[in-house]
């Protein structure tokens with residue numbers, strides 16, 4: 001119930017307009033993002049890289065209301081590409097289709113993504129938003145992939161249709177990031193019980209590793225903080241004889257940092273996703289929904305003042 005309430009608040013115009021103005025909410029969000037500007041994210045990225053991590057960066061935001069606004073977001077990512085190349089960071093970017101103009105037209109989003117991919121040093125990862133964007137996001141991926149090789153896509157294990165989507169993507173030798181899924185979806189589309197989502201995740205991760213072994217997958221990225229998922233994948237990769245360089249784990253900045261270090265120390269490639277940007281509210285609510293105990297942290301920030 002708390003998860004549903006937090007996901008509802010993430011899209012409600014009243015809460016989205018009010019809550020971000022409160023100092024205690026702004027203080028609490030700092031746990032998950034170093035700051036609102038790219039300049040806040042870069043020094044943290046440099047420190048993490050020096051500590052043996054790889055990086056991913058995203059500017060928070062979604063559902064822009066004009067082509068010009070989407071173009072400004074794309075230009076921001078061109079600046080990121082230039083900055084990470086200059087600072088010699090092993091840092092890729094992860095982008096939301098509706099931030100790059102998906103609602104203004106498929107071709108707008110495709111154009112922006114292709115521009116970013118052409119200047120980015122690594123893979124440009126396409127985030128997966130709620131299921132209303134799924135079909136158009138797959139079409140965007142396919143169109144961009146026909147132009148450039150360095151584009152990857154996030155798939156959500158909680159969606160019942162994801163195994164078929166993976167089949168559809170395999171002819172592209174795709175780079176895929178597998179996550180459990182962060183949105184409120186109807187039960188006819190998505191598994192609701194944790195047990196079912198975890199089982200779907202395990203099956204998909206194992207399939208992706210087998211396809212990688214057979215040369216039908218590009219990068220296999222597991223976007224999860226769940227030890228059970230990671231250990232299961234490590235076991236399958238070991239059985240297949242896949243080298244550690246053939247798959248990686250991606251986690252969010254500020255979430256389970258001790259686990260991030262522990263996997264790194266065991267030779268797993270760990271990529272940390274650092275977020276920045278002024279439009280953090282819906283994203284932050286989704287982080288709270290993933291672990292309602294995080295709400296206690298917000299309340300403590302309120303009490304501490």
Ligand SMILES: Cc1cc2nc3c(=O)[nH]c(=O)nc-3n(C[C@H](O)[C@H](O)[C@H](O)COP(=O)(O)OP(=O)(O)OC[C@H]3O[C@@H](n4cnc5c(N)ncnc54)[C@H](O)[C@@H]3O)c2cc1C
Nearest residue numbers: 127128154179180181182223224225226250251287290291
């Ligand atoms: C790199 C990356 C990219 C992502 N991209 C997308 C995307 O494009 N689309 C999408 O729908 N979702 C995305 N997600 C979010 C994802 O779908 C899940 O909602 C999120 O990762 C939580 O699920 P979990 O796999 O960590 O497992 P869970 O079972 O939720 O969590 C496992 C353990 O991790 C810890 N944990 C998890 N989340 C939190 C948190 N917020 N705060 C504190 N502790 C936590 C808890 O200890 C928990 O027991 C992304 C996640 C990552 C890591």
